[in-house]
Amino acid sequence: MQVVITLGQFIIEKQNDFPYAKGELSRLLRDIGIAAKIVNREVNKAGLMDILGDAGTMNIQGESQKKLDVYANDQFISALKSGGECCIVASEENDEFVYIDGEVSKNAKYIVAIDPLDGSSNIDVNVAVGTIFSIYRRKTTDGKATLEDVLQNGTKQVAAGYVIYGSSTMMVYTTGKGVNGFTLDPSIGEFCLSHPAMKIPKDGTIYSINEGNYVHFPDGVKKYLKYCQVEDLESKRPYTSRYIGSMVADIHRNLIKGGIFIYPKTASAPQGKLRLVYECNPMAFLIEQAGGRATDGYERILEKEVVSLHQRSAIFIGSENMVYKAESLMHQFSPQVEDDVAETKLAKLGVIGGID
Ligand code: P6P
Numbered sequence: 001m002q003v004v005i006t007l008g009q010f011i012i013e014k015q016n017d018f019p020y021a022k023g024e025l026s027r028l029l030r031d032i033g034i035a036a037k038i039v040n041r042e043v044n045k046a047g048l049m050d051i052l053g054d055a056g057t058m059n060i061q062g063e064s065q066k067k068l069d070v071y072a073n074d075q076f077i078s079a080l081k082s083g084g085e086c087c088i089v090a091s092e093e094n095d096e097f098v099y100i101d102g103e104v105s106k107n108a109k110y111i112v113a114i115d116p117l118d119g120s121s122n123i124d125v126n127v128a129v130g131t132i133f134s135i136y137r138r139k140t141t142d143g144k145a146t147l148e149d150v151l152q153n154g155t156k157q158v159a160a161g162y163v164i165y166g167s168s169t170m171m172v173y174t175t176g177k178g179v180n181g182f183t184l185d186p187s188i189g190e191f192c193l194s195h196p197a198m199k200i201p202k203d204g205t206i207y208s209i210n211e212g213n214y215v216h217f218p219d220g221v222k223k224y225l226k227y228c229q230v231e232d233l234e235s236k237r238p239y240t241s242r243y244i245g246s247m248v249a250d251i252h253r254n255l256i257k258g259g260i261f262i263y264p265k266t267a268s269a270p271q272g273k274l275r276l277v278y279e280c281n282p283m284a285f286l287i288e289q290a291g292g293r294a295t296d297g298y299e300r301i302l303e304k305e306v307v308s309l310h311q312r313s314a315i316f317i318g319s320e321n322m323v324y325k326a327e328s329l330m331h332q333f334s335p336q337v338e339d340d341v342a343e344t345k346l347a348k349l350g351v352i353g354g355i356d
Pocket of ligand 1: 119210273274
């Protein structure tokens, strides 16, 4: 009889890995797990409820919010508020960060950045969606937590992970000591350890990119796609193209099977489409912990300077050797030109837009 280890049991057991841990991070991860179960319940019956479709509102990204986006956002913020372990929630669905006011929360030492329901445009067509979360320790030591506590670079994360609402619902996370996956057992309402010590293969044969944007891709990306498509039996090419249009689902598949996910700069997304704080950084932390690699084509994602809450970034993430190959072609055919660097510097000074 296989021993079932629930998420709660695992978190407590692993808490001993952190000698000074007093249980706050453990409780914070538990709170995220609780919210994930509530969101899962609604995602799984979305077609039966008046919870499909648009909420009739737009987020700061200018994207129409789905009813389930708003529902998921409310559930995670509510769970984090009642848990009392975090003082700020920075969400894709909120223009500004949410200060968790309250006798306990205001002194809490953690910050949570979250994309509560990533890929939500897929909900109405019953394709996997996900939640992405990132946890930082508060930097400021007195008074109210501030934006400075949120705009920390990815190397400062203390935990990160995702929930994938797919053929099964899984929570996959890291606290900097490897990656573990838990599958929700609906019969007992618990996430159970199903994928201990996850590692992404160093090589893979799956590339994941929206080729509809091909004409706007940097030359280095075009060269990489052609490399993937050339027949070379020794290196198992041509690779397979798989693109779900849901970052969590595409990266989860690549984590298990090996592969690369690329969302480069395009004409419609001159800084990249995906958000650095609550999509790229958490996924980069997790994939690096699983032995993979994550860059923007030039710079390690986790080391990118964070200058604004909804800042975007290009991302090349997945099997280490595949990312290295793509980077080498970016350096050869799309070298990072000075004006790219200059633009970023100007954006940091608030002189030009373009980052948000
Ligand atoms: P496109 C979903 O909207 C998302 O943020 C990611 O989950 C996904 O990888 C990407 O955008 C898809 O973008 O432009 O290919 O539809």
